[in-house]
Amino acid sequence: MxxxxxxxxxxxxxxxxxxxxxxxxxxxxxxxxxxxxxxxxxxxxxxxxxxxxxxxxxxxxxxxxxxxxxxxxxxxxxxxxxxxxxxxxxxxxxxxxxxxxxxxxxxxxxxxxxxxxxxxxxxxxxxxxxxxxxxxxxxxxxxxxxxxxxxxxxxxxxxxxxxxxxxxxFRIQVNDRRIPEGFYLGIGLTDVAGTLRIVDKLAKIGPDKVAAQLVEAGATDEQAAQALALAAIRTDDVSFVEQVRALGISHPTLDAGLESLAAVIDTGARRAPGTLVADLSVARxxxxxxxxxxxxxxxxxxxxxxxxxxxxxxxxxxxxxxxxxxxxxxxxxxxxxxxxxxxxxxxxSRSTPAAVLVAVVDEESRERSGAVAAALRARGVPCEVAPSAAKFGKQIRYADRRGIPYVWFPGAGDGGGDQVKDIRSGEQLDADATTWECPADDLRPAVVTRAG
RNA sequence: GUGGGUGUAGCUCAGCUGGUAGAGCAUCGCGUUGUGGUCGCGAGGGUCGCGGGUUCAAGCCCCGUCACUCACCCCA
The missing domain is CATH 3.30.930.10 (Bira Bifunctional Protein; Domain 2)
Structure with missing residues (x-):
């Protein structure tokens, strides 16, 4: 059942x-x-x-x-x-x-x-x-x-x-809340939080709808237009200060915000050119x-x-x-x-940390495979031992499915030594677990972009 | 919380005007008796989200419900 x-x-x-x-x-x-x-x-x-x-x-x-x-x-x-x-x-x-x-x-x-x-x-x-x-x-x-x-x-x-x-x-957009706050107070809009919330949607719904919502919330057409004019200002240097001044509004809170934001943008322009922008529409x-x-x-x-x-x-x-x-x-x-x-x-690049799959020849020799794995791990190579002594083709496929790049074959060499196979190239060479160097690029899974 | 969309195999989806459940991919097996990937053949896998209703008959129609999803709100 x-x-x-x-x-x-x-x-x-x-x-x-x-x-x-x-x-x-x-x-x-x-x-x-x-x-x-x-x-x-x-x-x-x-x-x-x-x-x-x-x-x-x-x-x-x-x-x-x-x-x-x-x-x-x-x-x-x-x-x-x-x-x-x-x-x-x-x-x-x-x-x-x-x-x-x-x-x-x-x-x-x-x-x-x-x-x-x-x-x-x-x-x-x-x-x-x-x-x-x-x-x-x-x-x-x-x-x-x-x-x-x-x-x-x-x-x-x-x-x-x-x-x-x-x-x-990427772009980090910076604003200082005191700029819109002081500006709104300067033009007679007292619901600062409410106005900010509406202006914050600018990028999403566009200026026309923002203006409509502002008017609906009690602003005059003139006030809405001014708020939008402020939110449209966007510069990657301190020239935003002049642009705000050109709007002709003055308020102590606005001044404090402009000074603060100018300092941030100025530092950013020198230390990380092109990444920081003053964007006066950002509200949070x-x-x-x-x-x-x-x-x-x-x-x-x-x-x-x-x-x-x-x-x-x-x-x-x-x-x-x-x-x-x-x-x-x-x-x-x-x-x-x-x-x-x-x-x-x-x-x-793979779905497991293991860089090596140590094959198991038969269950009687599983311990030999375990010893190989221990030697690899002692030298910092992530590996696992095959779950069963299946046919080698299946053990290789086990590694392939998971993206494990190497399969280790105990006793596969001419003199009874081990061999390691890079299953991407098919190349198989004599190897010793106490000296084998795993290529650094293969030691850990890498972040890659999927083709297509 | 409000409004729309969608629920069929592990995944992506077909399924006509209601008439016994399908494909591709994936998985597993064999071809290939210890070296994978390709190719060929085969197999397994389904309470059709759940409950009720209509009907001789429901994956399909109706009602409800749940889940997922998109938009609003808000936010990383």
Missing amino acids: TPPAVKVTPVSGFPELLPTERFVELHFLDTVREVFELHGFTPVETRAVEPVERLRGQGGDADKETYGIHRLAARADERGGSDGELGLHFDLTVPFARYVLENAARLSFPFRRYQIQKVWRGERPQEGRFREFTQADIDVVDIGELAPHVEAEMPLVIAEAFRRLPVGE GLDYYTGTVYETQLVGSEDWGSVCSGGRYDSLASDGRTTYPGVGISIGLTRLVHLLVTKRGLTA
Whole structure:
């Protein structure tokens, strides 16, 4: 009797990768981590849950997108309890702010940390949008005052990581929220958040619809036109300042924002020419950003949306007495890898770490094959022993299916020595497991682009 | 949460006006008695998402439901 068939279905928004895809993701994780550490960011991990009270009120739809957590056995009236209600974190910035407050006495400031973890958002999944995904964050937090130059440093670190990854050309768009805020106040639009939210859709729905929505929200035609004129400004140098001045609006908040953004763009233009752009339409949804904000798009794939975003927050971490202002930026690794794999054919050269399959001649000699494998591993060559003493043709096919480049044949040489075969070329040579050199390119799975 | 689309083999999909469930790819076996890939032959694999209804008869029509998916909202 066979057991009844069980229907297995994916859970929408909770992606799982095939082995080759996971190798691509691991390569991205390794690279990002290496670059973060090269810049002196220290690793931190926070728990997956926070009291829902702390997750609330961060702007956007944080409330309805937060997953609550409770024991299945708990009755409804027990949920919460002494620990309060818990929710899964929806980003890494809010938990980090809490972590800083909790450990302020044991940390040294300015505190530079990186954090690579899963986050959860209870929204409707779409292409490149998931309910469970991995973010790779860097943040710098200081006590009381945060040096403005770190706002320029964040995107430069990201630029270095991206340059080492097969993502092609990219642009990091930078804005300072005080620019639109001061500008809107200067033209008499007092609903800054609401206006930002509408203007943020510019790239998606176009200027006409944005203007219509602004008017619907209470702006005059003139105000809508001015807001759009500001959002249209986009330069890769500091000339955006003159363009804003030419619009003839003045407000102290606007001035502060222009000065700050000019410093970031100026630094970027010198240290990473062509990657940073001042884009005055970038707004960001989360309410806690107070100054500089970042978004990142891959050139040619702008419709994917941002794959790396962040900004400055001045009051997210505060115990009421001391405030810890910070700035951070976060790579949406799951989105980035998923899109590169599905849209640009990124994959791995094989589906297993093994570079060598050690063949088994017969079950009586399995131990000899095991000894070969041990000798290879001792010298850092990932390998596995064939699962059965099948015909050599089948053992070779086992390796071929997985992309394992070499098959090792114990005792195949004339004098009873071993031989190793490169199954791509068919070349088979005498070899000794204690001296054989695996070509460096074959030692680990490589990230490659699928042909076609 | 709101609105549309789609559910048939592991994957991609056919399936006519309702009449006994199909193809390609993949998998496994044999040809090829210990060196793969090509080629040839063969085999296995299905509660047609689930539940109900109409009908002599439903993969097909109707209702419901679930899942997936696209758009909105929002965002990495």
